[in-house]
Amino acid sequence: MGAEKPHAARPARKNPSQSSAPASSVRDWPFDIRRPAGFAPPMVIEQAPLEDELGDVLEKALRLAGLSADALAARASVSKEKIQDALDYRYDDLAGAELDRLSAALGLASAGLREIASGRYPLPIVSGLPFCLHALRSPHGLGTANAYLITDCRGGEGILFDTGPDPARLRRMWPAGVARLAAVFLTHSETEHTGALSEVRRLFSPASVFAPAGSGLPATAGLVDGSRMECAGYSIETLATPGHAEAHNAYLVRAVRAPHAAPLLVCGDLLFAGSVGGGYFCVRRQREQVTRILRDLPANTILAPGHGPLTTIGHERAHNPFATT
């Protein structure tokens, strides 16, 4: 069970400015929360690049479908060379009709695959959360690994979801005024998501650190599917989502004082804007959990993934190439 994928070996992207990503380094990115005067609740204008482009999507879809590149070439009537080039992030020669045949052969949504291939996968403007969400992004390969901090927008106390990989970077990103942590929730055990946990414990001494049951993370309380709790004014429901890892949770968060406002799903490496996490533990269960989450959660649920930008359930239902049921 490895990290999300071996970015280091990836050739240069075809679309380095995928979507609305800026050309500047991730280190220059501001926090994503913007609160224009007189506008409440907060809205988010995303600047993070997508985690995956066409080569990644095709690679994951091949694994999920249990197909080799040769078998895909035969099924889709697309040359093996073009498919291999696409897996290597060279896909200028793929025509729209070929993309559609690849989608059909892989069980993908063709409109979403075309949007990914064109480098114009849209992102929603995220709004409606009844609390502040701080996306704490760390460089990871060519993308980001994300931790998330929620607060009541007045600072003071927060709840942290994952920690990111790097204690020093987390300290630099930490919002001024947030001096206490009511709890930490971890989606899965990979270092890019938990590497700063010791520093978080040292700085904040959170009363509880929760993790998926069976994760093996030391000094954590295990949470199973359906676990519900209230913590610091938030209700938090655990959704066990194995597939990327055997022990992998997503957390559905609502403000107790605003139960009908948009919920937040911190979903780790289950689902990304425009893609899904790799099914490194079990591709079948990964697909089942993606289908479950897209089917069962309200459209206005804001998705906070372990990599890449924020999105929503409704947006991914409409655009994600893997949203086919």
Ligand SMILES: [Fe+2]
């Ligand atoms: Fe990851």
